[in-house]
Amino acid sequence: MDLNETSEESTFRAEARAWLEANVPTSPLPSFDTEEGFALHRVWEKKLYEGRWSAVSWPVEYGGRNADYIKWLIFEEEYYRAGAPGRVNQNGIFLLGPTIMEVGTEEQKAKFLPSMASSEIVWGQAWSEPNAGSDLAGIRSKATRDGNEWILNGQKIWASRAVWADWCFGIFRTDPTADRHRGLTFILCPLDLPGITVRPIAQLDGDTGFAEIFFDDVRVPLANTLGEENKGWGVAMATAGFERGVSLRSPARFSEAVNRLIHLWRTYADPTDTALSDAVTDVWMQAEGYRLHTYQTVTGMLEGRAIGAEASLNKIFWSEMDVRIHEIALQILGPESERMEGPFERWVDGFLFSLSGPIYAGTNEIQRNIIADRVLQLPKGM
Amino acid sequence: MKFSFTDDQRLFAEGLRDLLSNECTPAHVREAWENHTGHIPQLWTRLSEMGVLSMLVSESAGGMGGTLIDAILLFQELGRAGVPGPVLEHMAVAAPALANTSWGPSLVDGSQIATLWVDNIPYVAHAQVANLVLRNEAVITGFSTSDAHGIDGGRQLFTISGGTETSASAEVFGLPASDVMALASAAYLIGASERMIEVAAEYARQREQFGKPIGSFQAVKHLMSDALLKVEFAKAPTYRAAWSASTGAATAARDISMAKALASEAAYRASRSTMQVHGGIGYTWEADLQLWMKKSWALMRAYGDATFHRRRVGASVLSK
Numbered sequence: 280m281d282l283n284e285t286s287e288e289s290t291f292r293a294e295a296r297a298w299l300e301a302n303v304p305t306s307p308l309p310s311f312d313t314e315e316g317f318a319l320h321r322v323w324e325k326k327l328y329e330g331r332w333s334a335v336s337w338p339v340e341y342g343g344r345n346a347d348y349i350k351w352l353i354f355e356e357e358y359y360r361a362g363a364p365g366r367v368n369q370n371g372i373f374l375l376g377p378t379i380m381e382v383g384t385e386e387q388k389a390k391f392l393p394s395m396a397s398s399e400i401v402w403g404q405a406w407s408e409p410n411a412g413s414d415l416a417g418i419r420s421k422a423t424r425d426g427n428e429w430i431l432n433g434q435k436i437w438a439s440r441a442v443w444a445d446w447c448f449g450i451f452r453t454d455p456t457a458d459r460h461r462g463l464t465f466i467l468c469p470l471d472l473p474g475i476t477v478r479p480i481a482q483l484d485g486d487t488g489f490a491e492i493f494f495d496d497v498r499v500p501l502a503n504t505l506g507e508e509n510k511g512w513g514v515a516m517a518t519a520g521f522e523r524g525v526s527l528r529s530p531a532r533f534s535e536a537v538n539r540l541i542h543l544w545r546t547y548a549d550p551t552d553t554a555l556s557d558a559v560t561d562v563w564m565q566a567e568g569y570r571l572h573t574y575q576t577v578t579g580m581l582e583g584r585a586i587g588a589e590a591s592l593n594k595i596f597w598s599e600m601d602v603r604i605h606e607i608a609l610q611i612l613g614p615e616s617e618r619m620e621g622p623f624e625r626w627v628d629g630f631l632f633s634l635s636g637p638i639y640a641g642t643n644e645i646q647r648n649i650i651a652d653r654v655l656q657l658p659k660g661m
Numbered sequence: 662m663k664f665s666f667t668d669d670q671r672l673f674a675e676g677l678r679d680l681l682s683n684e685c686t687p688a689h690v691r692e693a694w695e696n697h698t699g700h701i702p703q704l705w706t707r708l709s710e711m712g713v714l715s716m717l718v719s720e721s722a723g724g725m726g727g728t729l730i731d732a733i734l735l736f737q738e739l740g741r742a743g744v745p746g747p748v749l750e751h752m753a754v755a756a757p758a759l760a761n762t763s764w765g766p767s768l769v770d771g772s773q774i775a776t777l778w779v780d781n782i783p784y785v786a787h788a789q790v791a792n793l794v795l796r797n798e799a800v801i802t803g804f805s806t807s808d809a810h811g812i813d814g815g816r817q818l819f820t821i822s823g824g825t826e827t828s829a830s831a832e833v834f835g836l837p838a839s840d841v842m843a844l845a846s847a848a849y850l851i852g853a854s855e856r857m858i859e860v861a862a863e864y865a866r867q868r869e870q871f872g873k874p875i876g877s878f879q880a881v882k883h884l885m886s887d888a889l890l891k892v893e894f895a896k897a898p899t900y901r902a903a904w905s906a907s908t909g910a911a912t913a914a915r916d917i918s919m920a921k922a923l924a925s926e927a928a929y930r931a932s933r934s935t936m937q938v939h940g941g942i943g944y945t946w947e948a949d950l951q952l953w954m955k956k957s958w959a960l961m962r963a964y965g966d967a968t969f970h971r972r973r974v975g976a977s978v979l980s981k
Contacts, residue, residue, distance in 0.1 A: 285662065541978065647883040
């Protein structure tokens with residue numbers, strides 16, 4: 280055990296810090312869930328890519344730096360420290376990208392990864408359906424073979440970033456006789472094809488961060504299949520494991536939020552209110568605990584241990600922590616917490632967004648079931 | 662940056678787990694409770710032979726020369742087994758602190774037993790089986806004891822009187838005894854919590870109601886998952902605290918407090934949830950669960966409770 284950085288890690292950190300200090304926009308960009316903000320975030324991603332900072336953990340040939348997980352965490356710490364913009368192509372770079380590297384063909388890697396790293400193509404996720412939410416295996420949207428093409432039909436919902444994204448990655452039923460998680464295929468699809476209708480859904484904060492996607496006889500080449508036909512569930516779960524496990528919410532995000540919370544507490548709170556100072560200390564410990572836990576997980580991965588259902592523990596932990604951080608901030612803000620615009624809007628907006636955490640990427644109740652089944656070995660059953 | 666244990670550290674902990682699975686079964690622990698010694702002499706001898714008791718004593722003084730990083734998984738294993746008696750006190754503080762005094766050799770080989778009286782409280786745990794009591798600035802010998810009836814039969818509680826005081830230091834690796842014990846207790850509580858969760862999961866697989874194992878019900882699954890979550894997220898902070906303490910980091914006291922606060926709360930949650938999963942059986946003397954529950958309730962408040970330690974963390978991170 281050595282929790283000090285190596286000199287190589289420190290050099291990497293210094294390089295990232297210097298680049299970010301020189302390049303991060305001086306004033307915050309509008310939300311990437313607005314048309315203007317989406318375009319500006321795409322420009323920012325291009326700049327990151329040109330500095331080779333958009334996908335540091337990727338191989339050099341696809342635009343990355345071949346950084347190991349520790350360095351990825353260091354980059355994230357510097358990224359949040361610098362107050363850099365949100366990652367509009369997160370679905371691509373952190374979810375789909377690693378999956379393509381794991382199961383994609385060489386042609387798919389060459390075609391999709393560089394344009395993903397540069398955000399020339401921004402990806403939306405198309406998994407859930409009106410009747411397949413927590414019960415994701417209940418997917419009904421189908422893909423039917425016709426020569427060298429799939430014909431896609433059905434409806435997806437809660438497709439993040441789909442309003443302005445260029446492509447989506449979806450799961451479709453390809454074997455109508457197969458049950459549940461069998462007979463599904465993972466398919467990549469441009470969002471500007473004939474037969475596609477994207478209908479934005481306004482979120483709690485009014486922005487359209489997700490959408491419904493309707494597929495009406497949409498034709499895509501069979502070459503857009505990721506992984507094996509009828510094995511899409513396994514491909515999707517590999518993506519979901521990585522999402523919940525490490526990449527979706529890096530610890531730096533919460534360490535940064537708690538640092539801002541402590542600043543808020545010092546500036547506005549009554550220091551003799553011990554219930555409040557205890558609460559602030561408690562979320563500091565949670566963020567620090569999450570950071571330490573992640574470094575431990577990542578060291579294990581580097582030493583060859585697989586991450587499994589622990590990913591579900593992470594997902595519950597960070598999502599509940601995020602809500603708690605924002606609840607405490609609103610408590611400190613008092614009457615200011617009622618305003619959607621003004622000097623503290625980031626906290627109010629952050630509170631609304633935090634409430635989505637326990638729901639998306641598999642609700643926390645589903646995660647608790649997964650932990651009970653796979654870690655605690657409790658019997659299956661609802 | 663490398664946040665993991667070496668193969669040697671893991672193997673030693675596994676060896677201790679094997680030893681404890683034979684020498685410290687729930688039946689052994691119960692016997693120590695019921696004969697009112699709170700101590701298993703045979704186990705003490707085996708822990709001495711294995712080098713557990715002298716893990717933190719320097720090699721020049723006849724010990725294993727280990728660090729708190731080497732010891733932290735051992736504290737956790739002791740907790741898994743609910744080991745009774747002054748093992749933590751002797752191993753984590755008394756033996757290394759007194760190694761170079763005249764008591765050293767007998768503490769290193771375990772032929773004499775030491776316990777601690779470090780906090781400003783009226784009671785001394787394990788005093789009846791101890792040859793000496795280490796206070797902050799003194800060793801007390803030849804004292805007499807009076808039973809204070811502790812809740813945990815493996816941590817018998819006494820008041821002591823009389824005896825002879827000899828000045829001595831209770832510092833280990835430059836840390837006060839109370840901090841070292843807070844760290845050791847945090848790891849012990851994590852081990853105890855893991856065991857309570859395992860025992861309750863096993864019960865939930867076996868016990869049937871409505872024609873199904875109760876572990877198949879979501880209410881039970883979620884109770885158990887939430888308990889596990891708190892334990893899992895107390896581990897890395899506890900290991901980090903061991904690293905900070907071993908390396909003399911400026912944040913050692915803060916990090917130990919973070920570990921003790923999180924582990925104390927995790928253990929209490931684990932005790933409540935696992936008892937609930939046991940239903941009526943969980944409220945009986947017969948259920949083994951009490952061996953770890955009562956240890957948890959004692960250690961979660963000993964050496965500083967969660968509130969004390971949280972405020973110590975707060976004093977460090979909230980000040981400008």
